[in-house]
Amino acid sequence: xxxxxxxxxxxxxxxxxxxxxxxxxxxxxxxxxxxxxxxxxxxxxxxxxxxxxxxxxxxxxxxxxxxxxxxxxxxxxxxxxxxxxxxxxxxxxxxxxxxxxxxxxxxxxxxxxxxxxxxxxxxxxxxxxxxxxxxxxxxxxxxxxxxxxxxxxxxxxxxxxxxxxxxxxxxxxxxxxxxxxxxxxxxxxxxxxxxxxxxxxxxxxxxxxxxxxxxxxxxxxxxxxxxxxxxxxxxxxxxxxxxxxxxxxxxxxxxxxxxxxxxxxxxxxxxxxxxxxxxxxxxxxxxxxxxxxxxxxxxxxxxxxxxxxxxxxxxxxxxxxxxxxxxxxxxxxxxxxxxxxxxxxxxxxxxxxxxxxxxxxxxxxxxxxxxxxxxxxxxxxxxxxxxxxxxxxxxxxxxxxxxxxxxxxxxxxxxxxxxxxxxxxxxxxxxxxxxxxxxxxxxxxxxxxxxxxxxxxxxxxxxxxxxxxxxxxxxxxxxxxxxxxxxxxxxxxxxxxxxxxxxxxxxxxxxxxxxxxxxxxxxxxxxxxxxxxxxxxxxxxxxxxxxxxxxxxxxxxxxxxxxxxxxxxxxxxxxxxxxxxxxxxxxxxxxxxxx
Amino acid sequence: xxxxxxxxxxxxxxxxxxxxxxxxxxxxxxxxxxxxxxxxxxxxxxxxxxxxxxxxxxxxxxxxxxxxxxxxxxxxxxxxxxxxxxxxxxxxxxxxxxxxxxxxxxxxxxxxxxxxxxxxxxxxxxxxxxxxxxxxxxxxxxxxxxxxxxxxxxxxxxxxxxxxxxxxxxxxxxxxxxxxxxxxxxxxxxxxxxxxxxxxxxxxxxxxxxxxxxxx
Numbered sequence: 001x002x003x004x005x006x007x008x009x010x011x012x013x014x015x016x017x018x019x020x021x022x023x024x025x026x027x028x029x030x031x032x033x034x035x036x037x038x039x040x041x042x043x044x045x046x047x048x049x050x051x052x053x054x055x056x057x058x059x060x061x062x063x064x065x066x067x068x069x070x071x072x073x074x075x076x077x078x079x080x081x082x083x084x085x086x087x088x089x090x091x092x093x094x095x096x097x098x099x100x101x102x103x104x105x106x107x108x109x110x111x112x113x114x115x116x117x118x119x120x121x122x123x124x125x126x127x128x129x130x131x132x133x134x135x136x137x138x139x140x141x142x143x144x145x146x147x148x149x150x151x152x153x154x155x156x157x158x159x160x161x162x163x164x165x166x167x168x169x170x171x172x173x174x175x176x177x178x179x180x181x182x183x184x185x186x187x188x189x190x191x192x193x194x195x196x197x198x199x200x201x202x203x204x205x206x207x208x209x210x211x212x213x214x215x216x217x218x219x220x221x222x223x224x225x226x227x228x229x230x231x232x233x234x235x236x237x238x239x240x241x242x243x244x245x246x247x248x249x250x251x252x253x254x255x256x257x258x259x260x261x262x263x264x265x266x267x268x269x270x271x272x273x274x275x276x277x278x279x280x281x282x283x284x285x286x287x288x289x290x291x292x293x294x295x296x297x298x299x300x301x302x303x304x305x306x307x308x309x310x311x312x313x314x315x316x317x318x319x320x321x322x323x324x325x326x327x328x329x330x331x332x333x334x335x336x337x338x339x340x341x342x343x344x345x346x347x348x349x350x351x352x353x354x355x356x357x358x359x360x361x362x363x364x365x366x367x368x369x370x371x372x373x374x375x376x377x378x379x380x381x382x383x384x385x386x387x388x389x390x391x392x393x394x395x396x397x398x399x400x401x402x403x404x405x406x407x408x409x410x411x412x413x414x415x416x417x418x419x420x421x422x423x424x425x426x427x428x429x430x431x432x433x434x435x436x437x438x439x440x441x442x443x444x445x446x447x448x449x450x451x452x453x454x455x456x457x458x459x460x461x462x463x464x465x466x467x468x469x470x471x472x473x474x475x476x477x478x479x480x481x482x483x484x485x486x487x488x489x490x491x492x493x494x495x496x497x498x499x500x501x502x503x504x505x506x507x508x509x510x511x512x513x514x515x516x517x518x519x520x521x522x523x524x525x526x527x528x529x530x531x532x533x534x535x536x537x538x539x540x541x542x543x544x545x546x547x548x549x550x551x552x553x554x555x556x557x558x559x560x561x562x563x564x565x566x567x568x569x570x571x572x573x574x575x576x577x578x579x580x581x582x583x584x585x586x587x588x589x590x591x592x593x594x595x
Numbered sequence: 596x597x598x599x600x601x602x603x604x605x606x607x608x609x610x611x612x613x614x615x616x617x618x619x620x621x622x623x624x625x626x627x628x629x630x631x632x633x634x635x636x637x638x639x640x641x642x643x644x645x646x647x648x649x650x651x652x653x654x655x656x657x658x659x660x661x662x663x664x665x666x667x668x669x670x671x672x673x674x675x676x677x678x679x680x681x682x683x684x685x686x687x688x689x690x691x692x693x694x695x696x697x698x699x700x701x702x703x704x705x706x707x708x709x710x711x712x713x714x715x716x717x718x719x720x721x722x723x724x725x726x727x728x729x730x731x732x733x734x735x736x737x738x739x740x741x742x743x744x745x746x747x748x749x750x751x752x753x754x755x756x757x758x759x760x761x762x763x764x765x766x767x768x769x770x771x772x773x774x775x776x777x778x779x780x781x782x783x784x785x786x787x788x789x790x791x792x793x794x795x796x797x798x799x800x801x802x803x804x805x806x807x808x809x810x811x
Contacts, residue, residue: 054784060763076676088688091676200795240785348647369788408762408781423642515687
């Protein structure tokens with residue numbers, strides 16, 4: 001491929017993917033005086049153009065024609081439930097919605113901005129400490145991240161300040177300071193902005209959860225509750241709860257995005273160059289495969305181009321990072337039969353079900369009002385905050401009302417209460433009642449890693465460039481189904497306390513396979529995980545490839561387990577953590593940072 | 596008896612005076628043939644009928660919306676992965692046919708009309724509403740197959756587009772007069788609730804507004 005490729009002038013760092021992780025790494029590397037080229041396969045995007053009011057708040061275009069999302073016609077994945085099946089292409093957007101274009105999914109995300117719970121970072125160790133090694137089910141590849149909350153704390157803090165995150169702390173520097181999440185660890189500082197106001201449904205949920213004896217808190221939201229200028233000098237406006245977050249470029253400049261919070265500053269830097277419409281085909285390695293020499297990509301004119309670089313940082317979406325490693329021969333591919341190899345191992349998802357609560361018809365729930373990251377949650381059944389011993393499963397779920405703004409087409413398609421026809425007059429009556437007087441409560445659960453759930457390259461289907469598609473082998477497992485069912489029953493308690501007229505508890509069902517046709521979440525993870533053991537992780541704890549030391553891979557691909565929390569806050573903190581060690585150690589002494 | 600009741604209901608609608616809210620805006624379809632258009636109008640009228648809860652799909656110009664959509668890249672499958680081989684598998688692994696939305700309509704409507712003709716001796720649009728509902732239920736439940744296309748594939752495509760037409764911004768040709776949004780209680784492009792976010796449980800007083808500034 002490289003023989004007839006055009007070779008460009010070498011740069012210090014090439015970054016693959018122009019979303020949050022790529023923008024953070026580019027900012028950090030230019031601050032360190034390194035020349036950076038950031039390659040983004042999708043088009044150039046800006047909030048000014050793609051978030052212009054009112055044209056941009058078009059639900060059909062944004063949420064049903066996927067204007068800002070990945071172009072599946074060029075590249076998708078194949079999916080199967082187990083390794084005996086033939087995986088089939090994911091031909092239409094449904095279960096998950098990866099992004100594309102400058103800003104990546106960071107342009108059209110919702111904004112829920114969490115820190116990873118300390119216990120989640122060392123889940124294997126913690127579970128064995130509390131319940132013994134036999135508690136871990138056969139076939140579960142439970143692992144630690146190899147990094148602690150204390151080590152990551154400064155980088156969680158930095159990311160929150162860059163994102164302009166709104167929230168209420170519970171504990172700062174060991175002192176209880178507010179009504180934040182009682183299960184959350186101590187912080188070095190408050191959130192940069194106060195929590196968003198509760199929408200009505202979140203307010204009711206907070207009261208009811210308290211009444212039942214749970215510990216509700218305001219979701220940390222990268223939606224600015226006030227006007228804000230971040231440490232880079234980028235400006236955000238106050239969120240007006242317009243309800244157009246997920247799928248949209250925020251027209252109010254209130255939702256953090258690379259396009260608002262980093263790129264306006266980065267693009268002025270003389271050492272930085274952004275190239276959109278450039279699809280990376282592979283990372284080039286030297287003859288013995290121990291060092292990357294750059295990347296090869298197709299440019300917007302379809303020419304194959306090689307960009308030499310001293311360092312390659314992969315910051316594409318979770319599964320694209322894994323695929324690029326497999327296509328480039330970086331790290332040993334995972335072998336599920338022998339549970340050996342690391343690239344593709346511990347592919348994980350998130351275990352989300354949404355329940356519905358109908359209130360009295362005199363009460364309007366005004367579901368169209370919302371902020372993507374806003375709402376109220378309780379963590380009483382998340383992480384290791386509760387005793388799993390008698391329950392016999394690993395993992396948990398935060399529970400929340402995260403009313404991000406329900407719009408008309410989505411409401412029409414979700415219909416009325418269970419049993420209501422999907423069309424006709426009965427549907428109409430049901431959908432009107434449901435839209436006006438109901439609310440949604442999510443169990444946003446973790447998903448454990450299993451030996452027979454993994455990623456590899458598909459033997460049959462190819463992308464538009466002739467390269468094999470990534471193949472997902474995924475199904476829900478008994479442990480995770482039991483966890484979901486236990487937590488959803490707790491939602492029933494809260495709904496009762498809300499004075500519900502009707503409740504629909506949605507639980508994952510035993511024996512019902514993962515369904516690619518229904519939206520679940522885009523919070524995919526793992527496949528190239530971080531850790532301290534090269535036998536079970538593709539990346540060391542600095543997100544550096546164990547095998548090719550000048551390749552760093554930043555993303556949710558590094559998560560050994562699927563977390564109950566939304567991943568972006570952790571991805572951003574990992575980017576700052578890796579960047580810190582690159583800047584303080586790697587640049588002066590290039591080589592393996594661990595092992 | 597069900598069929599007869601349907602005929603009665605049908606004649607009531609047909610007897611409505613001009614200007615009745617169930618009539619769509621005059622429109623000449625660009626994609627659909629006259630026979631297909633007749634099917635689409637009849638099916639839309641059953642999927643979202645006009646009733647005491649608000650306008651139906653015809654008053655909301657849902658058929659026009661679908662015809663306009665057929666001229667977009669979406670309808671040619673430009674947003675779907677359409678590379679072969681096309682291998683059929685379990686339903687939960689998703690859509691695996693080589694047909695873009697335009698093909699789904701072409702084949703699906705032909706299939707529905709063929710079933711209507713076989714069972715009842717005339718095309719779908721000429722049947723009494725109760726018989727139309729039976730056929731639509733059959734399509735929804737997968738009791739028919741149109742060549743290699745299960746009827747559910749066509750039905751799901753149709754129902755999804757009908758919902759989009761009734762509830763999307765009028766810029767796309769449906770939701771005429773913002774009738775879909777008004778029925779549901781969705782304010783549309785209002786998109787500023789700074790002063791309403793903590794007015795708990797209260798009814799929002801402003802009507803819907805569209806991207807073009809049309810209000811209701």
